[in-house]
Amino acid sequence: MNKLLKSILIFFFLSILLILIWEAIRNFGAFKKDLLPSSKEILFSLFKIIKTNKFWIDLLSSLERVFVGLLLACIVGIPLGIFISSSKYVKLVVEPAIDFLRSIPITSLYPVFVLTLGINNQGKIGMIFLGCVLIIILNTIIGFENKSKQRHLISKLYGASASYIFFKIIIPEALPNIATGIRVSIGYALIISTLTEMFMGATNGIGQSLMESYSVYNLSNMYGYIVILGCMGYLLNNIVSNFENKISEWKQR
Amino acid sequence: MNKNKYISVQNISLNYNESEQIIKNLSFDVASNECFCIIGPNGSGKSTILYSIINQISPNSGVIKFAHERPLIAYLNQDYRQSNLLWESTIENITYPLKFQNVPESDRFELGKNIIQELLLELSPNQKIFKLSGGQQQLISLGRALISNPDVMICDEPLSAVDIAHSLNAIKQLEISRTKREFPILWVSHNIDEALLVSDKIGLLSKFTKNFYKVISNPLPYPRKIEDLAFSEILTIKNEIIDFLQKETIK
Numbered sequence: 001m002n003k004l005l006k007s008i009l010i011f012f013f014l015s016i017l018l019i020l021i022w023e024a025i026r027n028f029g030a031f032k033k034d035l036l037p038s039s040k041e042i043l044f045s046l047f048k049i050i051k052t053n054k055f056w057i058d059l060l061s062s063l064e065r066v067f068v069g070l071l072l073a074c075i076v077g078i079p080l081g082i083f084i085s086s087s088k089y090v091k092l093v094v095e096p097a098i099d100f101l102r103s104i105p106i107t108s109l110y111p112v113f114v115l116t117l118g119i120n121n122q123g124k125i126g127m128i129f130l131g132c133v134l135i136i137i138l139n140t141i142i143g144f145e146n147k148s149k150q151r152h153l154i155s156k157l158y159g160a161s162a163s164y165i166f167f168k169i170i171i172p173e174a175l176p177n178i179a180t181g182i183r184v185s186i187g188y189a190l191i192i193s194t195l196t197e198m199f200m201g202a203t204n205g206i207g208q209s210l211m212e213s214y215s216v217y218n219l220s221n222m223y224g225y226i227v228i229l230g231c232m233g234y235l236l237n238n239i240v241s242n243f244e245n246k247i248s249e250w251k252q253r
Numbered sequence: 254m255n256k257n258k259y260i261s262v263q264n265i266s267l268n269y270n271e272s273e274q275i276i277k278n279l280s281f282d283v284a285s286n287e288c289f290c291i292i293g294p295n296g297s298g299k300s301t302i303l304y305s306i307i308n309q310i311s312p313n314s315g316v317i318k319f320a321h322e323r324p325l326i327a328y329l330n331q332d333y334r335q336s337n338l339l340w341e342s343t344i345e346n347i348t349y350p351l352k353f354q355n356v357p358e359s360d361r362f363e364l365g366k367n368i369i370q371e372l373l374l375e376l377s378p379n380q381k382i383f384k385l386s387g388g389q390q391q392l393i394s395l396g397r398a399l400i401s402n403p404d405v406m407i408c409d410e411p412l413s414a415v416d417i418a419h420s421l422n423a424i425k426q427l428e429i430s431r432t433k434r435e436f437p438i439l440w441v442s443h444n445i446d447e448a449l450l451v452s453d454k455i456g457l458l459s460k461f462t463k464n465f466y467k468v469i470s471n472p473l474p475y476p477r478k479i480e481d482l483a484f485s486e487i488l489t490i491k492n493e494i495i496d497f498l499q500k501e502t503i504k
Contacts, residue, residue, distance in 0.1 A: 148335045150330060150332065150335040150336060151335055151336065151337070151338070153307070153309065153328070154328050154330070154336055155349070157307060157325070157326040157327070157328050158325070158327070158349070158350035158353065158397075158401055159325060159350065159353040159354070160349070160350075160352075160353055161353060164349070164352065164353070168338065168341070168349075169338060172338070172340045172341075173340075249383065250339040250340040250381070250383035251339075251383075
């Protein structure tokens with residue numbers, strides 16, 4: 001309860017600080033004032049947006065893309081990471097390849113996804129999937145590589161079965177790293193889903209509404225959507241971080 | 254089965270690499286009712302010997318034989334964080350070997366609870382162990398070894414983080430379990446009192462000869478008592494060990 005109160009207070013002060021900074025930039029900065037609506041206007045738009053039906057459809061469809069993309073990335077990435085780390089030779093060949101793929105800015109693959117998967121949900125989710133799956137594979141490999149040889153050996157000497165060693169020792173030991181992969185991925189997924197909603201011919205999604213506000217020059221709405229995206233990112237990251245901390249609790253001492 | 258040579262180490266040499274030899278032509282036997290302690294300065298190869306006995310490195314020459322074809326080995330290590338399943342409960346950590354001996358779950362729970370009591374661990378069975386102190390975690394490893402009815406116990410400073418009262422109790426419990434069922438123990442320690450209380454023989458491992466400088470028979474009668482460490486015979490042995498260790502270190 002104390003913790004909740006603390007985070008509400010922090011949220012409150014942070015909001016005030018942000019509003020002050022915003023007003024300072026608006027009044028004393030180098031930009032034209034009508035490009036930066038007042039914080040009051042933005043807040044009003046924000047409340048108006050939240051009251052519309054479209055907002056909830058946008059929110060759900062954006063979250064759906066993020067989660068489906070991420071889920072697919074986990075379903076494919078975790079087993080693949082396990083497989084790659086299981087053999088020294090496979091790892092020697094595959095890991096640099098994955099590292100290289102990951103180094104390609106995912107945005108540069110935008111045309112490839114439009115051409116191959118089209119501009120519907122497949123294209124968007126496909127792009128989220130690729131962005132996340134590589135991170136998840138790499139983190140899974142790290143998790144499985146850092147396992148303690150000794151723990152493994154001791155249980156083996158006690159006659160532990162292969163399934164016990166895998167499910168009760170190796171997997172729990174790798175979970176903290178897998179969770180880190182998921183946390184990093186979810187930020188990525190939100191960036192990619194917003195980007196694709198803005199440019200990949202979407203009919204819904206926060207990114208799509210943001211882009212639409214921009215094209216009809218409704219700037220206070222546009223900033224309202226940016227604030228919403230910020231809140232989404234912040235909340236998602238917090239939820240996943242908490243989950244990650246729980247899972248890696250045993251490592252932290 | 255040769256009872257007097259349960260573990261038989263015959264003329265082994267162990268090298269780190271081509272140039273660096275750690276152990277040279279070492280031989281010793283451990284009988285099935287015996288506890289053999291190895292004492293030596295840091296870096297004399299004590300842990301390496303244990304590693305070769307649990308078949309993690311193979312000797313460059315010589316052989317290691319067990320009386321059993323595939324003995325159940327309880328291996329204890331001073332590194333408690335790498336020895337336990339930190340994400341699991343006390344009871345799971347202590348009793349998991351019994352799962353592979355087909356002991357039913359309710360029995361496992363009871364046996365585990367008994368061991369927790371015997372080792373004076375004031376822990377609840379379902380408590381996760383990652384927050385426990387090093388000494389408590391080492392005792393959990395020891396509890397697991399005791400519960401698993403091992404054919405052989407290989408211990409690398411298993412009580413290095415445990416306080417004296419708990420150590421003495423643990424040594425007593427080990428003694429009790431050995432009177433119920435014989436098994437050989439190989440025990441590495443830096444603590445001379447601990448070695449004297451637990452062992453039947455003490456091998457002094459020399460860094461220079463890469464072999465035993467001497468193997469001492471421990472005259473302490475069973476059951477072992479801490480007061481008995483004050484016997485003049487024992488004090489002489491103690492002094493001899495300290496002398497040896499100092500000569501190994503200070504030139």
